[in-house]
Amino acid sequence: MNTKKTKFINCKKCNKIIKDPGVLHYKNGYPCLICKACIYKELFDNDYNESLVKKWCKEFDIPFLEEEWNRFLNLAKEKVDFSEPFAYMHIPPFGKYLAYMKLHDWINFTYEDGIELTKWREEHEEN
Numbered sequence: 001m002n003t004k005k006t007k008f009i010n011c012k013k014c015n016k017i018i019k020d021p022g023v024l025h026y027k028n029g030y031p032c033l034i035c036k037a038c039i040y041k042e043l044f045d046n047d048y049n050e051s052l053v054k055k056w057c058k059e060f061d062i063p064f065l066e067e068e069w070n071r072f073l074n075l076a077k078e079k080v081d082f083s084e085p086f087a088y089m090h091i092p093p094f095g096k097y098l099a100y101m102k103l104h105d106w107i108n109f110t111y112e113d114g115i116e117l118t119k120w121r122e123e124h125e126e127n
């Protein structure tokens with residue numbers, strides 16, 4: 001994690017100089033040193049593989065909750081033509097999910113909480 005709030009980042013992956021809104025931020029407001037486009041592209045290129053999504057949830061310390069995640073993924077699948085160039089930048093599921101997890105209902109939930117919450121939900125499921 002970056003140690004200071006900076007206006008620009010030098011993306012560790014594509015090596016471009018990036019500023020907002022091309023940068024994702026941690027819950028404490030610090031920028032991620034890999035740019036938004038690189039993160040979205042990696043997820044897209046890996047077909048939103050669940051373990052990769054979890055890796056990024058862990059990086060941003062947000063819970064991975066399958067049901068919530070799938071809502072954003074399905075929305076993108078419905079609305080975006082994935083054969084278009086830069087399709088990964090349109091209604092980006094991870095960006096939408098990260099923003100959602102920063103809202104007040106979820107902001108205090110960590111990645112570890114997500115694992116426990118998933119278990120808890122399974123145990124409390126009816127039927």
Ligand SMILES: [Zn+2]
Nearest residue numbers: 011014035038
């Ligand atoms: Zn980049």
